[in-house]
Amino acid sequence: MESLKTILFLMMWLAIPPAFAASSAYVGPEDQRAVEEAVKAVNRLGPERGAVPLVEKVVDIIGLPTISISGASIGISKTLQDLGAKKVGTEIQLTLSADILFDFDRWEIKKKAETVLHQVSKGIIESNKKNIIIEGHTDSKGSEAYNFELSGKRANAVKDWFISIARLTEVRFQTKGYGESRPIAPNTNPDGSDYPDGRAKNRRVEIRIAD
Amino acid sequence: MKKVCFAVLTSAFLIGLWLTTIYAQKAIQIQPSSDGTIEASLIEAKVQRGVLTLKVALKNISNQLIEPEIRFGEAYFTDVVAKKKYFALKDSEGKFIAGPASYDWGGGTFKEKIGKNESKIIWIKFPAPPESTKTIDVHIPKVLPFEDIAAVRK
Numbered sequence: 001m002e003s004l005k006t007i008l009f010l011m012m013w014l015a016i017p018p019a020f021a022a023s024s025a026y027v028g029p030e031d032q033r034a035v036e037e038a039v040k041a042v043n044r045l046g047p048e049r050g051a052v053p054l055v056e057k058v059v060d061i062i063g064l065p066t067i068s069i070s071g072a073s074i075g076i077s078k079t080l081q082d083l084g085a086k087k088v089g090t091e092i093q094l095t096l097s098a099d100i101l102f103d104f105d106r107w108e109i110k111k112k113a114e115t116v117l118h119q120v121s122k123g124i125i126e127s128n129k130k131n132i133i134i135e136g137h138t139d140s141k142g143s144e145a146y147n148f149e150l151s152g153k154r155a156n157a158v159k160d161w162f163i164s165i166a167r168l169t170e171v172r173f174q175t176k177g178y179g180e181s182r183p184i185a186p187n188t189n190p191d192g193s194d195y196p197d198g199r200a201k202n203r204r205v206e207i208r209i210a211d
Numbered sequence: 212m213k214k215v216c217f218a219v220l221t222s223a224f225l226i227g228l229w230l231t232t233i234y235a236q237k238a239i240q241i242q243p244s245s246d247g248t249i250e251a252s253l254i255e256a257k258v259q260r261g262v263l264t265l266k267v268a269l270k271n272i273s274n275q276l277i278e279p280e281i282r283f284g285e286a287y288f289t290d291v292v293a294k295k296k297y298f299a300l301k302d303s304e305g306k307f308i309a310g311p312a313s314y315d316w317g318g319g320t321f322k323e324k325i326g327k328n329e330s331k332i333i334w335i336k337f338p339a340p341p342e343s344t345k346t347i348d349v350h351i352p353k354v355l356p357f358e359d360i361a362a363v364r365k
Contacts, residue, residue, distance in 0.1 A: 025312040029264045029334040038262040038308045038336040041300040049338035051295035125292065167359060 080123035080209075083116070091210045092127060094120065098138070098154060098203035107153035109161050117158070121166035124209055130170070133208040134158050136177040139199035140187040144179055152177025158205055238268070242355040248273035249325075251354040254332070256347075258339040258364045262300070263288075266334045267351055271325040283307035283319040285352040286335050288360075290344045300336045309335040339364075 026034040042049065076085050076092055085094040101113045109117070124132060136151030136158075155175035162168045180187075185198035238252035248271060255266040265288075271277050284307060289296045300308045307319035311333065314320045321333050333351075339362065340347060349357040 026308065026310045028310065029266065029336065034308050034310075034336065035260070035262070037302040038264075038300050039260050041302060041308065041336075042261045042338045045300075045338055049297060049340070051290075051297050051338075051340075054289060054291070054294040054296055122291070 077123055077126040079119055079126055083119055083123065085123065085209075091208050092123075092129070094123075094207045094209070096120070096205045096207065097200070098136075098205055099200060101158065101205060102154055105150070107150060107157045109157055114161075114165070117161055118166065120207065121162055121168055124162075124168060124171065127209050129209045129211050130172060131210040132159075132162070132168075132171050132173050133210065134173065134175045135206040135208070136175070137182055137184075137202060137204050137206065138180050139202040140180045140183070141199065144181075148177055148179035148181075150177070151179050154205060158207070239360060240357045242357055243272075244279070244353050245355065246353070248277050249279060249354065251351065253349060253357045253360065256349070256360050256362045258362045261339050263337040263339040263362055264334060265337065265349060266332055267354075268330045268332045269325060270330040271327055274327060276324055276326055278322060278324045279353060281321040281333060281352050282317040283309040283312070283321070283335055284317045286350065288337060288340075288347045288349045290340050290347055293341075293344060295340070297337050297340065300338060307335070309333070 026037075028034070076087055080092060080094065083094055083096075085092050087093075096116065100116060101109060103110060134155045136153075136155035138147040138151050140147075142150075152175070155177050159173045159175050162171070162173070180202070183198075183202045184204070185201040186195055187199050187202060189195045238254055239256060241250060241252045243250060250270045250272045252268040252270070253265065254268050255264065257264050269279065283299050286309075287296055287298050301318060302308050305318060306312070306315065309319055309321075311321055311323065311331075312319040313322045321331075323331055325331050335351075342364070344362075346359045346361050349360055351357075
């Protein structure tokens with residue numbers, strides 16, 4: 001009789017699930033009940049499938065040199081417009097300050113530059129264009145030969161980043177370094193003195209996005 | 212007696228084979244947890260009947276017993292191209308279709324002890340993204356995001 005009581009007592013406790021434990025847990029992802037409930041849940045959500053829009057907010061970073069802006073045109077995605085891209089013929093052209101991308105005299109992409117490059121790669125994907133031309137430019141400090149080499153290495157570094165980090169593997173890249181040969185601003189004042197603002201503008205990487 | 216031994220051994224072999232198959236699944240991508248105690252492997256991202264099922268193996272790579280708490284309601288995936296965010300599916304009782312649901316907290320929470328070098332697998336069902344979506348980024352609480360994941364459509 002005593003053992004019967006013990007068995008009944010144990011059965012009573014086993015029948016009561018812990019108050020805090022999941023009461024109707026699914027056995028696994030292939031559990032038929034889970035599969036059917038999931039299909040019903042998707043149908044309840046309707047065509048939008050419960051998706052909520054991702055909201056983007058772009059803010060200027062104070063203290064960093066700004067990306068040189070040459071104007072924005074219709075026909076360019078907002079991502080590229082925000083980066084200051086312009087449309088020239090069928091191409092989209094974009095200029096990035098080398099001071100954002102690289103440390104002085106270096107050609108490794110700075111960690112801080114990755115946000116901008118991620119934006120550019122997103123813009124490239126949105127453009128559906130398949131040819132990217134990356135051109136490096138320097139200011140006039142240093143020898144012509146050295147600047148030529150540095151600008152080429154920087155253009156290649158941007159290309160490598162797009163391929164290895166942004167995984168733009170379905171896009172063809174061409175790179176070229178122009179050194180100091182194609183300035184967009186004077187490197188010196190009329191009296192021959194140094195003009196740092198002009199040199200800063202000349203230190204740049206130009207990206208052309210073409211069909 | 213021989214029959215019993217045979218049955219026990221056969222069962223043990225089959226269970227072992229099943230466990231090996233589960234844990235030997237090739238990871239699509241591996242990410243660490245933010246506290247460095249877990250190595251999370253995304254081992255399946257499959258779309259069937261409009262439902263995306265994700266399986267993630269959580270391996271304890273620390274030197275001690277851990278008990279991670281993962282609330283399924285905090286898991287989501289994003290389609291950065293279409294700029295959309297999707298959350299886990301809930302059943303008619305408001306519980307997330309995910310498991311193992313150790314507790315009902317927040318609609319379903321995984322919270323189990325994982326020994327050193329041991330793994331536990333969690334799974335979560337989501338609405339499948341449209342067919343135009345090529346890759347997604349998967350966000351599981353406490354784990355760094357799995358990025359550029361291609362869902363296999365059956």
